[in-house]
Amino acid sequence: SWVLPAGWKRIPNVHLNAPCSNKQKFPLVIFSHGLTGTGQENLLLCAAWAQRGFVVANLHHTDGSSCKVQTANNSWQYYQHP
Numbered sequence: 001s002w003v004l005p006a007g008w009k010r011i012p013n014v015h016l017n018a019p020c021s022n023k024q025k026f027p028l029v030i031f032s033h034g035l036t037g038t039g040q041e042n043l044l045l046c047a048a049w050a051q052r053g054f055v056v057a058n059l060h061h062t063d064g065s066s067c068k069v070q071t072a073n074n075s076w077q078y079y080q081h082p
Contacts, residue, residue: 015050026053026054026055027053027054027055028054028055028056028057029046029049029054029055029056029057030057030059031045031046031056031057031058031059032059032061033059033060033061033066035065035079036065036066036067036079037066037067038060038066038067038068038069039058039059039060039066040060042058043058046058062077064077064079064080065079066079067079
């Protein structure tokens with residue numbers, strides 16, 4: 001099972017960074033949040049797909065389109081409306 005940061009709940013049959021299988025093929029969902037969204041706010045949706053056998057790539061953008069994101073140098077970047 002995988003532990004959710006929100007309340008540290010465990011989700012059965014969901015694995016974070018699971019090893020790849022060379023024997024089975026799984027459908028892939030690439031999920032990208034919308035403008036000012038975050039990868040975390042859609043964790044339950046992505047976890048529901050993973051429970052049903054999908055491999056899920058939940059992107060968290062560091063290009064300024066998220067409302068708040070931690071960058072590679074551990075600083076925080078906030079969305080600024082143009």
